[in-house]
Amino acid sequence: NAGVTQTPKFQVLKTGQSMTLQCAQDMNHNSMYWYRQDPGMGLRLIYYSASEGTTDKGEVPNGYNVSRLNKREFSLRLESAAPSQTSVYFCASSELVWAVQETQYFGPGTRLLVL
Amino acid sequence: SQQGEEDPQALSIQEGENATMNCSYKTSINNLQWYRQNSGRGLVHLILIRSNEREKHSGRLRVTLDTSKKSSSLLITASRAADTASYFCATGTGNQFYFGTGTSLTVIP
Numbered sequence: 001n002a003g004v005t006q007t008p009k010f011q012v013l014k015t016g017q018s019m020t021l022q023c024a025q026d027m028n029h030n031s032m033y034w035y036r037q038d039p040g041m042g043l044r045l046i047y048y049s050a051s052e053g054t055t056d057k058g059e060v061p062n063g064y065n066v067s068r069l070n071k072r073e074f075s076l077r078l079e080s081a082a083p084s085q086t087s088v089y090f091c092a093s094s095e096l097v098w099a100v101q102e103t104q105y106f107g108p109g110t111r112l113l114v115l
Numbered sequence: 116s117q118q119g120e121e122d123p124q125a126l127s128i129q130e131g132e133n134a135t136m137n138c139s140y141k142t143s144i145n146n147l148q149w150y151r152q153n154s155g156r157g158l159v160h161l162i163l164i165r166s167n168e169r170e171k172h173s174g175r176l177r178v179t180l181d182t183s184k185k186s187s188s189l190l191i192t193a194s195r196a197a198d199t200a201s202y203f204c205a206t207g208t209g210n211q212f213y214f215g216t217g218t219s220l221t222v223i224p
Contacts, residue, residue: 031210033212035214040216041216041217042203042214042215042216042217043158043203043205043214044214045211045212045213048210048211050210056210058211090157090158092158094212100145100146100207101145101207101209101210101211101212102146102148102163102207103148103160103163104148104150104158104160104205104212105160106150106157106158106159107157108156108157109156109157
């Protein structure tokens, strides 16, 4: 099992450009998440998808859109990148145990630099 | 913000010593988890403790949870240089998780 995979690993964008970060998991988890991590800070939730066909905003959703393509895949799109979106982006999925979200499994991250 | 807070922000110890880090949070939770992050890498799950549990062990790790004080602690015994990393607590509430700002642990060989 590959677990959670993310592409690309690195990306440099110019202000105003768009891009999509891809994430896939092979653990048959219902829930998937996108986080960003800035220097010296913990992870902040951008969007999550509790199940296929649903998405919800997290703590910092402005400037982002998401698509839950199917149970395996959850993509994050930046329509018009800004320097403030320079960060490391992590995708995660979690397993449901007795109707409670428990252990999260993380991808390796995407480092994004917006010039 | 509903983020938890870890204390201390940074910790430096000698190999073989024990390391203790604390996490405080603000809301009621389903569970609390601890993760490790090596520099430039993704997060690795260490241990989960449910809201109805008070203590849990996994190898050299011991986690306690006090829901009345909204706090948790992670103890790493007999630390090794390979334990050098950042450690984060995450509280699970509903479908979301809230991460603390992390404790940076350095274990000196």
